[in-house]
Amino acid sequence: MKRARFLSVLSILAGGLFGLIASTQTWLDVTINDGAAEALHVAGADAIALMAPLSLAAIAAAITLSIAGLAFRYVLGTLSVVIGVALLVLNVRLITGASAHDVAAAVTEATGIAGDSAIAEMVTALTQTPWVSVTVIAWLLVIGGGLLALVTARSWASAGKKYRVSTNAAAHTGPLDKIDSWDDLSRGEDPTQSA
Incomplete structure (x- = not known):
């Protein structure tokens, strides 16, 4: 397991970066009955509010994990798994059935109308883009990297010995x-x- 640290850090970092990029892409196209001919595009960060901050946290965990001591390896590995699972659950909830509640902020910003019942009446159709399904890979990478860190942390060489x-x-x-x-x-x- 000589490459365990590298693979763990790379996996968490790649998942976090992919999640951050995906948060800026269109995840849902919303058709509303306000007379507009064009659908409203909702970014991933608007559909899952925690997506960008947790993706950044995964990136920070990966960078810190590359130089962390033994105790912090377990902490950061656990944190990565928790981040990945939380985002995976939120992502799967969107895949299995996005609702007007998921696009409420974007609809309110576009129309000025607020309130769950009013927005639910306005939304006539929700269409998912491939980003909703593809981003699941990012969360699996974060979870896998965190689990690898937890399993192999004890066998990693200490970082920075040559500078002591x-x-x-x-x-x-x-x-x-x-x-x-x-x-x-x-x-x-x-x-x-x-x-």
């Missing part, structure tokens, strides 16, 4: 040259205070 300063090295005690001064600074010591 050894605290075992003894401070220089003789006359200091420029290299010795840098070494003292690397250990967190002030070379100007040495005798």
Whole structure:
């Protein structure tokens, strides 16, 4: 499982980016009986209000997961699974039956009419675009990446080991040259205070 970290981070990142892009695309075409000849286009972020923020959270989790220590790997893996499942449930609800409630904000913005019953009377047809179904792949990637992180987190190599300063090295005690001064600074010591 040497590539587990890479695959986990890549999966969550790809799902989050795809979800963010999908949130800007038209998910539903709404026909309303206001005399307009053209259908109202509703973006994914308008149909699922949490879509863009949770997609951004998945992206942030993926980036953080790439450098996280063991405890945070479990936290971020769990967070990714929760984000993915929440968005998948909301997405599947739209697939199985979008309603006037899902497009209420867009209809109110376009017509100025508010209220669930008034909007429900205005909406005569709702048509889904392929984005509604295709975006399910993004949430499955986020869930899969989170699960992979949870299962393999313990086997990942620690990030950033090569940048850690050894605290075992003894401070220089003789006359200091420029290299010795840098070494003292690397250990967190002030070379100007040495005798």
